[in-house]
Amino acid sequence: MELASVGALFMFRGNHPTRVDEKGRLKVPAEFKRVIDEKYGQQFYITSLDGKVAQVYPFEEWERIEQKLAGLSNFNPTKKKFLDRTNYYGQQVEMDGQGRLLLPQLLRESGQIKGEVAVLGNLTYLVVRNLELFKREIEEEKFTPEDEKTLDELGI
Amino acid sequence: MELASVGALFMFRGNHPTRVDEKGRLKVPAEFKRVIDEKYGQQFYITSLDGKVAQVYPFEEWERIEQKLAGLSNFNPTKKKFLDRTNYYGQQVEMDGQGRLLLPQLLRESGQIKGEVAVLGNLTYLVVRNLELFKREIEEEKFTPEDEKTLDELGI
DNA sequence: AAGATGTGGGAGAAAGTGGTTGAAAGTGGC
DNA sequence: GCCACTTTCAACCACTTTCTCCCACATCTT
Incomplete structure (x- = not known):
């Protein structure tokens, strides 16, 4: 199969369940x-905002975020919080010859990102999370009447 | 692995947890x-503005800061405060043959910079802080709706 | 069946750690 | 004020541990 790139607003989409091996390596689906x-190099920046979910950015995409942040004052509290978190969890990593990425240890622990995981496409980056925790979260979050109204208005 | 320096706005990024040994020596990740x-010499200036977090400047980068300060009058209160603090905590140190830096004792005590620490990339310098204290700070600083709005506006 | 994808593991190199020795700085006594 | 002794510090050496790279096998797909 081939990923459509027709006017691609979304670079990555869908879910690919896979597993992280004993050494903490993630096989990129x-x-x-x-x-x-086709589009990027071998460098990635792997980080997180909440420690539960790993965000895997092609390095070029992460640099675009840095450039956006550079426009904000260093004393901007949002920038501080954002950088504190992404710096805490973040690491730059390179893909190995087998197409695997070594996930930062801190993130593996804090988000239980080991064993069975889900790799999700999300716009310009990938999200990696523990499959079991993800499943549980979905089961817990119910659609409310407001949610249904929002979807209706969008015509979905 | 190799760190990309593509149009590097940020010279250093991400977190490398490590530890400071009994003698107060920090292994540079x-x-x-x-x-x-690749880019600098063996000389560093290690200082702090708040005593909680050590800032490790390649000496060349610290000199650039001094040059910027030179543009201000000696009676400028901001300059005085800045120099008071950085002089209080600061020390020039040289990396040893094993790639270690001896952290100034004052900073080790005031910022609990010993045992498990985080070494963080931050623009042109490194930040060293107690890992446990850092973790706690992140857990406390929550994203507010305003923060989310700011990030939304940036498209992050 | 054959190629592509996913998985595990081992060897060698790199990174990290601790300790010891020699030099330098600090202190006290003459 | 100078000399000698003591103590601390820094540089170097050698060992241990971790990680990265690569090879080989298993499994899935077409």
Whole structure:
């Protein structure tokens, strides 16, 4: 199969369950890897805002975020919080010859990102999270009447 | 692995947890050391503004800060406060043959910078802080609706 | 069946750690 | 004020541990 790139607003989409091995290495699902090979280099920035979910940015995409942040004052509290968190969890990593990424240890622990995980496409980056925790979260969050109204208004 | 320096707005980024030994020596994480070896000398200026967090400047970068300060009058209160603090905590140190930096004792005590620490990339310098204290700070600082709005506006 | 994808593991190199020795700085006595 | 002794510090050496790279096998897909 091939990922459509027709006017691609979304670079990555969908869920690819996979597993992180004992050494903390994540195999990038082949479909995502094809997009990466075509569009990006081998460098990635892996970080998180909440410690529960790993965000995997092609390095070029992360740099765009840094550039946006550079426009804010260093005393801007949002910038401080954002950088505190992304710096705390973040690490720059390179893909190995087998298409695997070594996840930062801090993140593996804080988000239980080991064993069975979900790799999700999300716009310009990938999200990696513990599959079991993800499943539980979905079961807990119910659609409210307001949610249904919002969807209706969008015509979904 | 190699750190990209693509149009580097940020010279250093991400977190490398490490530990400061009994003698107060900090091992500079290999990834940061590679950038330093390529771009700077063995001299560093280690100081702090708040006593909680050590700021480790390649000496060349610290000199640039001094030059900027030179543009201000000696009676400028901001300059006085800045120099009072950085002089109080500051020390010039040299990296040893094993790539370690001896942290000034005053800072080790005032910022609990010993045992498990985080070494963080931050623009042109490194930040060293107690890992446990850092973790606690992050857990306390919550994103507010305003923060989310700011990030939304930036498209992050 | 054959290629592509995913998985595990081992060897060698790199990174990290601790300790010891020699020099330098600090202190006290003459 | 100078000399000698003591103590601290820094540089170097050697060992241990971790990690990265690569090879080889298993499994899935077309």
